[in-house]
Amino acid sequence: MKAALMYGPNDIRVEEVARPQCPGDGLILKIMSVGLCGSDIRNLTTDSRKGNYPFIYGHEIVGFVDEIGPSETRYQVGDRLFLFPGTYCMECDECVSGHSENCSDTAVAKLAGTGGFAQYVAVSGEKIRRGGIYEIPDDVSFDAASLGEPLTSVFACLENVKVGYPDTLVIIGAGPIGCFMSQLAKIRGAQKVIMIDINESRLDMAKQFGVDITVNSSDTDPIEAIRKLTGGKGADKVISATPVNATQTQSIHMVKKGGLVVFFGGVPKGSMTELDCNLIHYNNIWIKGHFGASYSQSKRAFQLAISPSFPTEKFVTHVLPLDQITEGIQLTRTGEAIKVVLHPWD
């Protein structure tokens, strides 16, 4: 089968490799669509596996069942499936407390997490038993369903920090995640969404996803701009959705007294962010980190992704054959694309 193998930072080669063996109690999924995620790009362009290559990334996986093992009973050949990359044990303290996104059973949490940049992927019986596999209705495209994964953490974040009426929400970072956030914030009742980015074409595209006001921070001081736009008060909530420490530093200056700041985007490993702690102290600012989603949130986010109330298809700006994965990375990095989806069979 064809697969895009990572041999090192920025060294991705599309090659023929052996098709995975079907587990006796599992299945083989024929991958029809796989999203290119910001975290994939970070992993593919840095030494993410510390020399341990080749490796196949790709975790926004959808397709249909091509083969089932002799003892697999839940799914049948031809079923259309979405593989959520996280799986939860539902028995550890974290899962029982309602926060399965923090599941401490790491072996379970990582079942079927990757391997999507290929024509086939094997799904183990344990993954099937643990859940996190959702059936895609016939009238929903594979491309739309693949967005169920990136939408999941956005869904969880906005739910956890209760974005809703009548919030003024600032989102820093007009990438696909920022655009999802804006669209969903509007559905949840936010009154004003202000999007900040340094890339004008990204900001332009973001306007179709519920953004009320855009601020280009390459030519405007974003802190000053948010003050003006909020009558000097600051926003109710600010989400830093970039991989940059500097936007975390800025975010606490954009939020109102008693407001909430979310650090959503991962920053370079080991890097430190400078924060004005007296401002946090005297202004009673809440800072929350966000990563992942609980089992319940992943299910509901997938339902949203495939429902008509969310314009999922609109976020897919580029569909490319798997061979053009490097081009997909470029398109995402330059801001020309919002969401790139790869087709392993084109």
Ligand SMILES: [Zn+2]
């Ligand atoms: Zn993803």
Ligand SMILES: [Zn+2]
């Ligand atoms: Zn657990």
